[in-house]
Amino acid sequence: xxxxxxxxxxxxxxxxxxxxxxxxxxxxxxxxxxxxxxxxxxxxxxxxxxxxxxxxxxxxxxxxxxxxxxxxxxxxxxxxxxxxxxxxxxxxxxxxxxxxxxxxxxxxxxxxxxxxxxxxxxxxxxxxxxxxxxxxxxxxxxxxxxxxxxxxxxxxxxxxxxxxxxxxxxxxxxxxxxxxxxxxxxxxxxxxxxxxxxxxxxxxxxxxxxxxxxxxxxxxxxxxxxxxxxxxxxxxxxxxxxxxxxxxxxxxxxxxxxxxxxxxxxxxxxxxxxxxxxxxxxxxxxxxxxxxxxxxxxxxxxxxxxxxxxxxxxxxxxxxxxxxxxxxxx
Amino acid sequence: xxxxxxxxxxxxxxxxxxxxxxxxxxxxxxxxxxxxxxxxxxxxxxxxxxxxxxxxxxxxxxxxxxxxxxxxxxxxxxxxxxxxxxxxxxxxxxxxxxxxxxxxxxxxxxxxxxxxxxxxxxxxxxxxxxxxxxxxxxxxxxxxxxxxxxxxxxxxxxxxxxxxxxxxxxxxxxxxxxxxxxxxxxxxxxxxxxxxxxxxxxxxxxxxxxxxxxxxxxxxxxxxxxxxxxxxxxxxxxxxxxxxxxxxxxxxxxxxxxxxxxxxxxxxxxxxxxxxxxxxxxxxxxxxxxxxxxxxxxxxxxxxxxxxxxxxxxxxxxxxxxxxxxxxxx
DNA sequence: CTGTTAGCGCGTTCAA
DNA sequence: TTGAACGCGCTAACAG
Numbered sequence: 245x246x247x248x249x250x251x252x253x254x255x256x257x258x259x260x261x262x263x264x265x266x267x268x269x270x271x272x273x274x275x276x277x278x279x280x281x282x283x284x285x286x287x288x289x290x291x292x293x294x295x296x297x298x299x300x301x302x303x304x305x306x307x308x309x310x311x312x313x314x315x316x317x318x319x320x321x322x323x324x325x326x327x328x329x330x331x332x333x334x335x336x337x338x339x340x341x342x343x344x345x346x347x348x349x350x351x352x353x354x355x356x357x358x359x360x361x362x363x364x365x366x367x368x369x370x371x372x373x374x375x376x377x378x379x380x381x382x383x384x385x386x387x388x389x390x391x392x393x394x395x396x397x398x399x400x401x402x403x404x405x406x407x408x409x410x411x412x413x414x415x416x417x418x419x420x421x422x423x424x425x426x427x428x429x430x431x432x433x434x435x436x437x438x439x440x441x442x443x444x445x446x447x448x449x450x451x452x453x454x455x456x457x458x459x460x461x462x463x464x465x466x467x468x469x470x471x472x473x474x475x476x477x478x479x480x481x482x483x484x485x486x487x488x489x490x491x492x493x494x495x496x497x498x499x500x501x502x503x504x505x506x507x508x509x510x511x512x513x514x515x516x517x518x519x520x521x522x523x524x525x526x527x528x529x530x531x532x533x534x535x536x537x538x539x540x541x542x543x544x545x546x547x548x549x550x551x552x553x554x555x556x557x558x559x560x561x562x563x564x565x566x567x568x569x570x571x572x573x574x
Numbered sequence: 575x576x577x578x579x580x581x582x583x584x585x586x587x588x589x590x591x592x593x594x595x596x597x598x599x600x601x602x603x604x605x606x607x608x609x610x611x612x613x614x615x616x617x618x619x620x621x622x623x624x625x626x627x628x629x630x631x632x633x634x635x636x637x638x639x640x641x642x643x644x645x646x647x648x649x650x651x652x653x654x655x656x657x658x659x660x661x662x663x664x665x666x667x668x669x670x671x672x673x674x675x676x677x678x679x680x681x682x683x684x685x686x687x688x689x690x691x692x693x694x695x696x697x698x699x700x701x702x703x704x705x706x707x708x709x710x711x712x713x714x715x716x717x718x719x720x721x722x723x724x725x726x727x728x729x730x731x732x733x734x735x736x737x738x739x740x741x742x743x744x745x746x747x748x749x750x751x752x753x754x755x756x757x758x759x760x761x762x763x764x765x766x767x768x769x770x771x772x773x774x775x776x777x778x779x780x781x782x783x784x785x786x787x788x789x790x791x792x793x794x795x796x797x798x799x800x801x802x803x804x805x806x807x808x809x810x811x812x813x814x815x816x817x818x819x820x821x822x823x824x825x826x827x828x829x830x831x832x833x834x835x836x837x838x839x840x841x842x843x844x845x846x847x848x849x850x851x852x853x854x855x856x857x858x859x860x861x862x863x864x865x866x867x868x869x870x871x872x873x874x875x876x877x878x879x880x881x882x883x884x885x886x887x888x889x890x891x892x893x894x895x896x897x898x899x900x901x902x903x904x
Numbered sequence: 905c906t907g908t909t910a911g912c913g914c915g916t917t918c919a920a
Numbered sequence: 921t922t923g924a925a926c927g928c929g930c931t932a933a934c935a936g
Contacts, residue, residue, distance in 0.1 A: 245710065247929055258907045263931055272905065288709055293687040294633070295929035298624045298912050305667075305688075313656075314649050322643055326670055335684055337635075338668040340656055354665055357623040358635075379618055380575065464849065496853050519794065520850035523826050577913055588923045593915055602921065625913035628928050 246287040254283040266291065297359070305335045306546060307355035308364045311343040312462065315490050317516045317535045318366070321387065324539020325364055332547055334361065343428070343461065345370035352376050362546045364539075367391055369430050383549045387542040389432040395557040397549055399542035403433050403515070406531045406564035407440025407485065408447075410513045413529070414483045415448050417572050419511045423456030423481030425470050425491060434459070434487055437515065441485050456481045460491060468494030475502055475510065483511030483572070489518040492528065512571040515564075526570025533564045576617040584613040596621065627689070635665045636876060637685035638694045641673040642792065645820050647846045647865045648696070651717065654869020655694055662877055664691065673758070673791065675700035682706050692876045694869075697721050699760050713879045717872040719762040725887040727879055729872035733763050733845070736861045736894035737770025737815065738777075740843045743859070744813045745778050747902050749841045753786030753811030755800050755821060764789070764817055767845065771815050786811045790821060798824030805832055805840065813841030813902070819848040822858065842901040845894075856900025863894045 252262040257276055264272055265280040272280075283289070297303045308325050310318045322338060329336045337360070341348040345368050352373040355363050362383040367374060374391050377384045385397040414422050424441045427434025442452045458474055460466030467486065474481055475498060486492045492514035499506060506512040507526045514521075517532035541560050549555060582592035587606055594602055595610040602610075613619070627633045638655050640648045652668060659666045667690070671678035675698050682703040685693050692713040697704060704721050707714045715727040744752050754771045757764025772782045788804055790796030797816065804811055805828060816822045822844035829836060836842040837856045844851075847862035871890050879885060 248931095249929080259929090260908080260931075261906060264906090267931085269931090270905080276906085290683075290686050290710065292628075292689060292929050293684075294624050294628045294689055295912090296931075298622075298628055298914090298928090299930045299932080301912065303624070313643075313652055314646070316644070319644050319649055322668075323670070326643075335667065335669075335688075337665065338652075339665075340653070353620070356620050358665075359622060359624055380620070493849055493853065500853070518850075519823055520848075520853070523823065523830070523850070524853050525855050578915095579913080589913090590915080590923060590925095591921090594922090597915080599915090600921080606922085622913050625928090626915075628912090628930090629914045629916080631928065 245292075246289045248289070248291065251280060251283045251287055251289045254287065255279040303359050303361050304333055305337055305358070305360055306362045306364060306543070307337050307339055307351065307360045309339045309341055309348060309351050309355075310366045311341055311368065312490075313338065313340050315462065315488070316518055317488065317533065320535035321366075321539040324536040324541075325543045326539075328540045328543035328547070334547070341368060343368050343431070345372065349373045349376070356380055356382060362550050364542050364546055365391070369432065381553075383546060383553060385542050385546045385549065387538060390559075397542075397545045397557050398559040399538055399545060399562070400559070401533050401538065401562050401564050403533075403564060404436040404440035404443070406515075406533075406566065407437040408444040409440075409566050410529070410531050411441045411444035411485055412448070413566060413568060414485070414511050414513060414572055415444065415450075417483075417511060418574060419483035419572075421453065421456060421479075421481045422483040422485065422511070423453070423474055424458075424485045425467050425474070425487060425495060426457060426459050427462050427487040427491075429459050431462075434462075437485070437487050453481075460494075462488055462490060464490055464494035464497070466494065467491030468498050471495040471498035472501075475499065475504060481510065484513075486512065486514035489514050489516035489521065489530070492518075492521075496524070506571040507573050511574075513566075517567060522569070526573070529569045529572040530567050531564050532567050534562045537562055575622075576619045578619070578621065581610060581613045581617055581619045584617065585609040633689050633691050634663055635667055635688070635690050636692045636694060636873070637667050637669055637681065637690045639669045639671055639678060639681050639685075640696045641671055641698065642820075643668065643670050645792065645818070646848055647818065647863065650865035651696075651869040654866040654871075655873045656869075658870045658873035658877070664877070671698060673698050673761070675702065679703045679706070686710055686712060692880050694872050694876055695721070699762065711883075713876060713883060715872050715876045715879065717868060720889075727872075727875045727887050728889040729868055729875060729892070730889070731863050731868065731892050731894050733863075733894060734766040734770035734773070736845075736863075736896065737767040738774040739770075739896050740859070740861050741771045741774035741815055742778070743896060743898060744815070744841050744843060744902055745774065745780075747813075747841060748904060749813035749902075751783065751786060751809075751811045752813040752815065752841070753783070753804055754788075754815045755797050755804070755817060755825060756787060756789050757792050757817040757821075759789050761792075764792075767815070767817050783811075790824075792818055792820060794820055794824035794827070796824065797821030798828050801825040801828035802832075805829065805834060811840065814843075816842065816844035819844050819846035819851065819860070822848075822851075826854070836901040837903050841904075843896075847897060852899070856903070859899045859902040860897050861894050862897050864892045868892055
């Protein structure tokens with residue numbers, strides 16, 4: 245592969261001048277510039293990004309660390325991150341932590357080694373990886389899930405009040421034994437949604453029925469067996485709040501197996517507005533989260549922190565919207 | 575951020591020795607090694623990947639360029655790529671071309687500049703980006719969609735015969751006016767599926783009804799309006815082969831709007847086994863593609879090409895499976 | 905406006 | 921076994 249020196253000598257100039265032309269820095273004589281451009285084109289010269297970044301002591305890639313690329317919420321978020329980054333000339337490296345602290349840690353390590361310009365992190369809650377980020381003073385922002393400790397740039401959804409609103413909606417629809425299939429304990433969004441569910445029950449003067457609550461990982465399979473446990477007995481809940489749409493799939497499978505119909509037999513509401521939710525019968529009530537915007541906002545925060553590292557940390561909260569549909573109608 | 579020299583001087587050795595310890599090369603005195611390790615830990619030393627890669631003249635990241643991160647087929651494929659890469663110590667940078675040749679070109683350019691170790695490409699068909707890859711002699715593999723020109727490592731699905739099988743299945747189910755909503759003309763998988771559809775009709779001694787064929791981009795919205803055009807008239811098809819599940823969503827929306835039921839009114843089969851397809855009524859007949867395996871296989875091909883650049887190009891074809899369900903039963 | 909010089913942080917010669 | 925010196929390819933200083 246040709247280097248900038250190859251281009252320079254072919255154009256009969258010094259490497260420095262070639263560099264200036266290729267980067268549009270300071271002004272060089274038009275004829276020299278011409279020759280450099282020509283030489284670069286002939287040689288199919290492509291600058292070595294590694295050397296350039298080493299010299300400039302900065303990169304233009306940001307790392308996005310999320311729990312599950314196959315969850316539409318995160319892919320939508322990733323789209324937002326990508327678009328925002330792209331617009332400012334940054335590339336995005338997408339890392340899948342699988343909700344596993346060790347994998348998350350490993351990816352943070354890679355981002356640090358490769359001197360990423362910044363990190364957008366949807367954390368499992370691992371204090372270790374957050375500590376690494378802070379120790380190395382690399383710009384980062386928490387997305388979807390806040391991190392504990394020192395103030396940190398954060399972009400989240402008001403997931404707790406949204407969960408409460410959905411629960412209240414089901415109460416108003418006349419459901420009496422409302423259960424919850426929550427995400428893994430310890431993950432902020434999972435905990436918050438469960439709390440919101442409890443908030444609404446308490447506000448309505450009801451007991452919070454511990455036996456109607458189950459935890460599961462954010463996957464269909466886990467939610468499926470949780471739903472089987474909850475629904476396959478006499479004293480079953482007559483409605484369910486589910487922590488996300490991936491899990492809702494598992495719940496729907498369980499209900500189908502048990503011959504239960506949503507809405508009529510069991511009210512159903514879940515986080516995330518998967519496009520499929522309007523295609524099932526009845527259409528599913530969802531709490532729509534602005535995932536794409538979350539990606540956009542978080543990345544803009546990151547980019548402005550990269551530009552101004554000493555600025556105080558801020559938190560942006562976006563709002564989720566309850567979309568009532570047939571699955572919460574008797 | 576501390577450099578290897580900082581570690582060295584703190585340990586009272588030369589940078590060269592520190593390097594040897596940190597990389598486990600040649601053997602150094604145990605006490606020196608100990609001191610170096612200690613110094614590195616105390617300083618939270620993290621090698622500068624840029625400098626290291628520049629020096630080694632190689633990187634351990636591969637670029638994956640796909641058309642749409644929000645398409646479950648591609649996210650599943652991406653998972654496969656990631657797992658295979660991960661297993662060999664490579665990172666994956668995920669790039670979204672949006673099925674746009676210019677964006678694809680730009681990402682290829684980035685991969686080239688950053689000296690990616692290799693590229694996994696699901697191409698829009700842009701000869702330009704493929705030309706760039708070939709000119710620069712960077713290892714790459716075509717996934718899901720073959721590329722034209724010189725022999726290239728390729729991992730694909732036998733999508734044409736799968737489309738034929740699905741069409742034959744609908745013929746056997748007694749459908750008589752079978753239409754097709756194909757992907758964008760020019761994209762290999764779209765063209766192949768359309769050809770497979772035609773193959774099956776011809777094999778059954780039927781005419782290929784050009785008026786029952788529509789093209790659309792690989793999105794729900796496009797397929798929705800294509801379906802509206804096809805279905806909202808007297809001489810409508812009584813069955814439809816749809817190029818993928820994202821598009822099938824659009825078709826289902828159109829059918830709902832027209833009050834048409836799949837199976838009974840219009841037979842329906844689509845590529846990709848989205849988990850939601852079993853949750854709708856009736857369950858949808860799909861052609862399941864081994865997307866994850868495709869990612870795995872393609873990446874292993876890439877890695878072995880990186881290891882042996884002169885090896886002859888190979889093509890691996892994986893098989894899709896027809897999964898007949900209610901939507902193709904009257 | 906141009907060229908020369910000097911490193912960015914590493915890993916790898918080559919001598920000792 | 922260890923260290924000094926060099927260079928990967930580039931750009932930022934500094935001279936001229």
